[in-house]
Amino acid sequence: MTLTKGNVNVEEQAIEAKKASKKLMVLSEKEKNEALNHLADVLEREYETILQANEKDLENGKEKGYSEAFMDRLSLSKERVADFANGLREVAKLEDPTGNILTDWTLDNGLQVEKVTVPLGVIGMIYEARPNVTVDATGLALKSGNAIVLKGGSSAINSNGAIVDVIHKGLAETKIPKEAVQFIASTDRAATNELFTMKEHIDVLIPRGGGKLIQAVVENATVPVLETGVGNCHIYVDKEADATKAINILVNAKTDRPAVCNAAETLIVHEEWLEKNSEALIEALQRNNMNVHGDEKAVSVIPGAVPAGHEDWANEYLSTDIAVKTVSDVNEAIGHIETYGTKHSEAIVTENDETAQLFLSLVDAAAIYHNASTRFTDGGALGFGAEIGISTQKLHARGPMGLPALTTVKFLMKGNGQIR
Structure with a gap:
């Protein structure tokens, strides 16, 4: 695929996607599944082509001084290619979300009414460093009968262009038209801005990436937006938390993959628990190379901790840095999350079910955990096969967005001559 800084006809690509979406809508579930499984095979077979292109992106990233966390999100390997190929196979196994009759009834005049799930149509996907999103989004879109730009x-x-080339190669041998997957091979911001206003061709925009990208799409798009969100996630360790559970959950949520949006960024800890378990907590923080930004109490207890300011409580570190806030009760913890949280994923660790229920009821987030890591806010982990993003809004879809989030409804009426 030829990459360019300009001269890309985005509208023409959107029109082609719209045409292809009509062909997608009439394909059977079997035909879509066969196509996804074939794409998975082709991706695994062509992994070297993808890795060669990825190497160019990694070299450019080194020259530009990208952070370690950013480079991790950008980097591909044979294993990672195999992972997102397997993601396609998992999506193929899932139930087709379209054509389902959600409810039906018959009016007094004999008119039959059905409420049926149907594809959204054409999805515009705007995203940043993760090449795996190219495959995940494509698989979910095609399975749900949607074309994607x-x-x-x-x-x-370079990585994305190579992946789409392989996808087109695979689709040419299936019933799905390759025009159903469009890739804007341009680094020009104007190409992105064009997508914002193509209401006649694009049915929904999904931004996935950092806060600035998401904000730009939400504030400037005239096309409806399915908003994903950044993850300033918290682990609240209550005074009645089991110490082993609390530390294991914290370490997993912070260090398993620090650069992802469901990683914990702030530890909120009850001051009584901290006094009893400070030695074990400090050992875990040091063993896992966590850099602590804490309030006055945390700094006085944790060696090497630096004072935290407003920016620390609001920061999505995407690294092994962590903010530590001490509180006197669960309500103070909930208040801190209300002020600084991004409505993504929040967790409480406690053996007190009443305290846990209060937290689960009052915290406003897409995913809330009791005695478990925030790392489970993920389409694959929750059995969706893959996800197209994690919605932190409240309309249409919330949380990890799998196949059902990429559908809407139609009302179908069948009569025998009724008039009103």
């Missing part, structure tokens, strides 16, 4: 970030443009 992909606009990845410039940092991964």
Whole structure:
């Protein structure tokens, strides 16, 4: 695929996607599943082509001084290619979300009414460094009968272009038209901005990436937006928390993959628990190379901790840095989350079920955990096969967005001549 800084006809690509979406809508579930499984095979077979393109992006990233966390999100390997190929196979196994009759009834005049799930149509996907999103989003879109227009970030443009080339190669041998997957091979911001206003061709925009990207799409798009969100996630360790559970959950949520949006960024800890378990907590923090930004109490207890300011409580570190806030009760913890949380994923660790229920009821987030890591806010982990993003809004879809989130409804009426 030829990459360019301009001269890309985005509208023409959107029109082609719209035409292809009509063909997708009439394909059977069997035909879509066969196509996804074939794409998975082709991706695994062509992994070297993808890795060669990815190497160009990694070299560019080194020259530009990208952070370690950013480079991790950008980097591909044979294993990672196999992972997102397997993601396609998992999506193929899932139930088709379209054509389901949600409810039906008959009016007094004999008119039969059905409420049926149907594809959204054409999805515009705007995303940043993760090349795996190219495959995940494509698989979910095609399975749910949607065409997709992909606009990845410039940092991964070689990787994304190679992946889409392989996808087109695979689709040419299936019933799905390759025009159903469009890739805007341009680093020009104007190409992205064009997508914002193509209401006649694009049915929904999904931004996935950092806060600035998401904000730009939400504030400037005239196309409806399915908003995903950044993850300033908290672990609240209550005074009645089991110490082993609390530390294991914290370490997993913070260090398993620090650069992902469901990683914990702030530890909120009850001051009584901290006094009893400070030695074990300090050992875990030091063993896992966590850099602590704490309030006055945390700094006085944890060696090497630096004072935290407003920016620390609001920061999505995406690294092994962590903010530590001490509180006197669960309500103070909930208040801190209300002020600084991003409505993504929050967790409480406690053996007191009443305290846990209060937290679960009052915290406003897409995913809330009791005695478990925030790392489970993930489409694959929750059995969706893959996800197209994690919605932190409240309309249409919330939380990890799998196949059902990519559908809408139609009312179908069948009569025998009724008039009103």
